[in-house]
Amino acid sequence: MNRITCDHVRSEVLDPGTVPGDWVRRPDAAAHIQQCPACQDWLDAFAAGQQAWAAVPAGDFAVQVMARTSGADEVVRDLPLLSDMDPGPGFAERVLLATSRQPAPDRWRTRAAGAWRVLVRRPRFAWEAAYVATVCWVLVFGNPVGAIEWSASNIGAAARERLGPPVEELRADLETWRGRLAPEAAPAQRALSGRPVEPAPPVARAWQAATEWLRAVAASVVDAIAAAWDGAAAWLERLAREPSSSPTEPPGGPARSRQ
Amino acid sequence: MDASDLPTLVERCRAGDATAWETFVRQMQGRLFALAYSYAGDREDARDLAQEIFVRLYESRGQWPSGDEFLPWLFRVARNRSVDYLRRRSVRRPAATVDEADIAELPDLSPGAEAQAIASDRRSLLHAALRSLSAINREIVVLRDVHGLPIQQVASILGVPLGTVKSRASRARVELAARVLALSRGRGEA
Numbered sequence: 093m094n095r096i097t098c099d100h101v102r103s104e105v106l107d108p109g110t111v112p113g114d115w116v117r118r119p120d121a122a123a124h125i126q127q128c129p130a131c132q133d134w135l136d137a138f139a140a141g142q143q144a145w146a147a148v149p150a151g152d153f154a155v156q157v158m159a160r161t162s163g164a165d166e167v168v169r170d171l172p173l174l175s176d177m178d179p180g181p182g183f184a185e186r187v188l189l190a191t192s193r194q195p196a197p198d199r200w201r202t203r204a205a206g207a208w209r210v211l212v213r214r215p216r217f218a219w220e221a222a223y224v225a226t227v228c229w230v231l232v233f234g235n236p237v238g239a240i241e242w243s244a245s246n247i248g249a250a251a252r253e254r255l256g257p258p259v260e261e262l263r264a265d266l267e268t269w270r271g272r273l274a275p276e277a278a279p280a281q282r283a284l285s286g287r288p289v290e291p292a293p294p295v296a297r298a299w300q301a302a303t304e305w306l307r308a309v310a311a312s313v314v315d316a317i318a319a320a321w322d323g324a325a326a327w328l329e330r331l332a333r334e335p336s337s338s339p340t341e342p343p344g345g346p347a348r349s350r351q
Numbered sequence: 352m353d354a355s356d357l358p359t360l361v362e363r364c365r366a367g368d369a370t371a372w373e374t375f376v377r378q379m380q381g382r383l384f385a386l387a388y389s390y391a392g393d394r395e396d397a398r399d400l401a402q403e404i405f406v407r408l409y410e411s412r413g414q415w416p417s418g419d420e421f422l423p424w425l426f427r428v429a430r431n432r433s434v435d436y437l438r439r440r441s442v443r444r445p446a447a448t449v450d451e452a453d454i455a456e457l458p459d460l461s462p463g464a465e466a467q468a469i470a471s472d473r474r475s476l477l478h479a480a481l482r483s484l485s486a487i488n489r490e491i492v493v494l495r496d497v498h499g500l501p502i503q504q505v506a507s508i509l510g511v512p513l514g515t516v517k518s519r520a521s522r523a524r525v526e527l528a529a530r531v532l533a534l535s536r537g538r539g540e541a
Contacts, residue, residue, distance in 0.1 A: 166528070167477070167480075167524065167527055167528040167531050168496050168524055168528075170473055170477060171477065171492065171496040171497045172496075172497060172499065173470060173473065173474055173477065174385055174389070174474060174477055174478065174481075174493075174497045175382060175385055175497050175498050175499070176381040176382055176385055177381055177384050177385040177388055178381060178384075179380055179381065179384035179397070179398055179401060180394075180398065183380055183384070183398060183401070183402075184373075184376050184377050184380050186398075186402060187376050187380070187401075187402050187405045187406075188372075188373055188376060190402060190405070190406055191372070191376075191405065191406055191409040
């Protein structure tokens with residue numbers, strides 16, 4: 093019997109013609125392995141590798157080995173067979189028929205023009221356009237109600253600023269004139285009534301003047317209405333007294349046929 | 352198809368040439384149908400899906416990329432459309448299982464009856480094995496090994512890191528080979 097070496101153990105275990113478990117249980121091999129830590133480690137690693145190999149899913153060990161040796165190359169070599177398949181008769185015609193109904197690819201301007209035509213023909217387009225325009229207006233110029241409020245407040249301030257000084261000047265003139273006229277009018281009034289007359293305030297005088305003007309205007313309007321009524325009544329009386337005659341048919345004309 | 356003609360054909364299609372479009376459809380129908388079949392797993396569904404892909408291509412033919420960018424873009428469009436189709440179909444009805452008889456009916460244009468029968472059998476075996484892979488592994492194998500796209504483009508189309516595609520590609524090949532061997536052994540025993 094030859095002396096067992098580490099290389100001998102490896103070659104025997106890896107020999108496809110031997111069963112590794114049987115060989116390592118031989119007395120001479122077992123003796124070498126028992127005293128050789130390197131062979132023990134190598135055999136442990138080999139056993140772990142066998143377990144991992146066996147854990148590969150689907151298929152038995154021989155199939156896996158074959159797949160990893162000659163099988164994979166052969167399969168990969170045959171795979172391009174699947175790159176071209178006949179889809180059957182009439183397939184190209186079917187595709188061409190389906191694509192012939194498709195519109196030709198056009199430029200974006202043409203597509204945009206077509207979309208615009210479709211959009212414009214919709215009945216709601218006017219409403220939508222008005223809505224969009226309003227939204228754009230608000231976005232650009234702000235809230236129109238706010239603009240009105242702003243304008244009103246500014247108009248009031250501007251009016252106070254511009255008209256305030258003339259009004260104040262006019263009021264001052266009125267007070268001046270009232271102060272001048274009051275001493276001269278007071279003795280005359282006392283003389284007429286026998287009692288002192290207090291000068292009326294300017295608002296009361298203005299109200300009095302306005303009332304008198306309104307009375308005069310109302311009287312003139314009433315007189316005018318009364319005069320118009322009288323005139324109309326006189327015209328109606330005159331019209332009732334005159335003999336009735338047709339202006340379109342002269343007297344003594346030919347009689348119309350009644351047929 | 353003649354790869355040298357493709358850029359010219361693409362340019363003519365982009366210009367709106369109807370004859371070029373017909374030529375493109377006839378040249379690419381086999382390839383796009385095969386890709387659609389790898390996703391749909393059913394012949395009729397694959398025809399519908401391939402037609403959808405062609406219609407999508409036709410609608411966007413004004414924006415087709417030119418040169419070397421076209422094929423990766425084409426596969427990206429086809430893949431996205433296929434994923435949408437599968438999503439719709441999963442809502443509509445359960446995913447179809449592989450019909451072996453359906454696969455066996457796939458015609459083969461290679462000369463010789465015996466060679467045709469062998470190739471057809473081999474194709475059906477590969478299709479059945481492919482359908483048994485996980486979705487991501489199947490996509491990697493289909494794009495990388497079936498249609499021959501570079502691994503960078505596969506990663507870009509699938510939206511996964513390059514390292515993931517590399518590691519998964521080798522594992523997917525081994526897994527596919529194991530499935531093929533298991534299926535062939537099962538057929539031989541039967």
